[in-house]
Amino acid sequence: MSGVQPTGNLHIGNYLGALVNWVELQKHYEAFFCVVDLHALTQRPDPAALQRAVREVAIGVLASGVDPDKSTVFVQSHVPQHSELGWILTCLTPLGDLNRMTQFKDKSVQQPENINAGLFTYPILQTADIALYRAERVPVGEDQEQHLELARETLRRFNFVYGETFPDPQTVKSQAPRVIGLDGQAKMSKSKGNELGLFETDEETLAKLRAAKTDPARLRKSDKGTPEVCNIFSYHGFFTPAAQREEIAAGCRSAQLGCVDCKKMLAAHLEAVKAPIRERATALREHPARLDEILAAGASKARAAAESTMQLVRERVGLRPAP
Ligand code: SF4
CATH class of the missing domain: 3.40.50.620 (HUPs)
Structure with a gap:
């Protein structure tokens, strides 16, 4: 229950x-x-x-x-x-x-x-x-x-x-x-305005991800990052296959991968989960x-x-x- x-x-x-x-x-x-x-x-x-x-x-x-x-x-x-x-x-x-x-x-x-x-x-x-x-x-x-x-x-x-x-x-x-919500601070919740909506479109998701906090030490693309402290990387943990996650972590640490591209990858994996949910929701609304x-x-x-x-x-x- x-x-x-x-x-x-x-x-x-x-x-x-x-x-x-x-x-x-x-x-x-x-x-x-x-x-x-x-x-x-x-x-x-x-x-x-x-x-x-x-x-x-x-x-x-x-x-x-x-x-x-x-x-x-x-x-x-x-x-x-x-x-x-x-x-x-x-x-x-x-x-x-x-x-x-x-x-x-x-x-x-x-x-x-x-x-x-x-x-x-x-x-x-x-x-x-x-x-x-x-x-x-x-x-x-x-x-x-x-x-x-x-x-x-x-x-x-x-x-x-x-x-x-x-x-x-x-x-x-x-x-x-x-x-954790997009602000990287508190639990994801509508009342805090830090949420990624389940029914949001790919574009809406990407727009929110663009503004989301990443590793604070990574100010420029050439700065090496620490994926373990990055909230975006924690989302990859839920949606991205393990092998690709390792590539992302390596790319972040070596500064080969920029945050914008990392967020686009996340958006694509999120969309793969959300698109069929959105479709079924639309059918029920109709x-x-x-x-x-x-x-x-x-x-x-x-x-x-x-x-x-x-x-x-x-x-x-x-x-x-x-x-
Ligand atoms: S590349 Fe990805 S994991 Fe690394 S800091 Fe940027 S968003 Fe976070």
Whole structure:
């Protein structure tokens, strides 16, 4: 089980950090992937923009290779049990546990004008997302590990208080848990404006790469470079075959290869990955009914699984159905 926020268009960081992993996991496990629009409300998005973003992110997930015949792909708010279990788990979570969450502190700095309670209880809703499907494996980036630890503690507490109900969710790390942005400073994110968009054209990618930071010691083409300190070279690590990467590293060290050419090579390898994704995304945008159908089927399957868990949870905590 894993989720992606509908905030802005997907970027290469989302693709490498999550989607590649999802595509692989669906081959081996029963998988639930959702667009977490309830989580997005903590940022108070414009309602129409939120609806657009939910569809665009769902399109990105499917175009990246998540197969709705293998995985359950759905929108979080289409399964009301997420909110219901979220509340039940909120009543089991000590304030002290939430106070330790570093992401809440970071978010409070990022959006000081809107430090809402949802930001504080955000990891509990994440716990509900996982627990509803009794997930055993949760693919997350390294910045979410603290939340997953809290989820484990909360579910163990539930099992202790009400009897064995939930498995212990294990972290599945992706091969690229942290992708640095084009500024070479922070994790790639739309909010920092340092992202390479997954749907961007070849020209847009190249324009962004041209402005991206490289080895700071390499001021002229004749300066010898150190690929290990260059962010562009780290991207080659994700997209360029190993043999060519070695040639690039040698060319950089000997100053035979200039940064402009190095970036053009990267753009070409990126385009080879992005072009088919863009094509599939365009086909889905042109057939909105197909997307509706996939999300409706996903929601229906997810609701059935979630309701089966909730019947047990309600029974265990003492909530009885209306007579
Ligand atoms: S040649 Fe490539 S790896 Fe070397 S500094 Fe320039 S962009 Fe970075």
